[in-house]
Amino acid sequence: MPSWSEQPAPTTVAHSGANGFTRRVYERSVTSDADRTPVYVQWLITPPDKRLLDQHDPGYWPPLKDDEVLLEFAYTFTPFRGLGVMTDAMGQLLRVGAALGAKLALTYVLSDNIPSLRGCAKVGFDLDHVKAVSRRLGVHRSEIRPSSDADLQCWQQATAP
Numbered sequence: 507m508p509s510w511s512e513q514p515a516p517t518t519v520a521h522s523g524a525n526g527f528t529r530r531v532y533e534r535s536v537t538s539d540a541d542r543t544p545v546y547v548q549w550l551i552t553p554p555d556k557r558l559l560d561q562h563d564p565g566y567w568p569p570l571k572d573d574e575v576l577l578e579f580a581y582t583f584t585p586f587r588g589l590g591v592m593t594d595a596m597g598q599l600l601r602v603g604a605a606l607g608a609k610l611a612l613t614y615v616l617s618d619n620i621p622s623l624r625g626c627a628k629v630g631f632d633l634d635h636v637k638a639v640s641r642r643l644g645v646h647r648s649e650i651r652p653s654s655d656a657d658l659q660c661w662q663q664a665t666a667p
C-alpha cells in the first residue's frame with residue numbers, strides 16, 4: 507500500500523488541464539506516492555466549479571445546491587488498483603468537501619462498475635436516485651428518477667460484504 511498525500515499535480519500528468527477548471531480541481535485532488543508517482547485522481551466539484559462543467563456539457567449534470575458537492579472522475583492508476591486507494595482517497599476528498607461547507611456529496615457511477623460502487627459504499631455513499639443520460643443531436647440530457655426495487659437490488663448485490 508503506497509503512502510500518499512494530497513499534492514499539486516506533477517506537470518507530467520497535468521496534461522488534462524485544457525482549462526482553468528480542470529487544472530484547479532485536478533491540483534486539489536491528485537494524490538501520489540512517496541516518489542511522486544501519481545496514484546489516484548478524482549475531482550471534487552463545488553457549485554462554482556460546476557458552472558464550468560455545465561458550460562462544457564450543458565444538461566449532463568443535474569443541479570447542485572450551494573451546500574452540495576460532486577465527486578467525479580475517480581481514477582486509480584493501474585499499478586495501484588485493488589489496494590484500497592479509492593476508499594482512502596475518496597474519504598479524504600469527502601472531508602475536504604465537508605470542510606468547504608458541503609452537507610451532501612453526490613457521485614454517479616455506472617451500475618456495472620463494481621469496484622467503483624464498492625469504493626463509494628465503503629466511504630458511506632448510499633443509493634439515493636438514478637440518473638439516466640440520453641443524447642440527442644449531440645446534446646446531453648439527464649433525467650433523475652427515484653431508485654426502483656431493481657436498482658436497490660443491483661446496488662445491494664454490488665456492495666454486499
Ligand SMILES: CC(C)(COP(=O)(O)OP(=O)(O)OC[C@H]1O[C@@H](n2cnc3c(N)ncnc32)[C@H](O)[C@@H]1OP(=O)(O)O)[C@@H](O)C(=O)NCCC(=O)NCCS
Pocket residue numbers: 579580581582583586587588589590591592593594614615616619620621622624625628
Ligand atoms: C474504480 C476504481 C477507481 C477503484 O479504485 P481502487 O483504488 O482499485 O479501489 P479500492 O482498492 O479502494 O477498492 C474499492 C472496492 O472495490 C473492490 N474492487 C477493486 N477492484 C475490483 C475488481 N477488479 N473487481 C471487483 N471488485 C474490486 C475492492 O475489493 C473494494 O471493495 P471491498 O474492499 O469492499 O472488497 C479503479 O478501478 C479505476 O480507476 N477504474 C477505472 C476508472 C473508473 O471506472 N472510475 C470510476 C468512475 S465512476
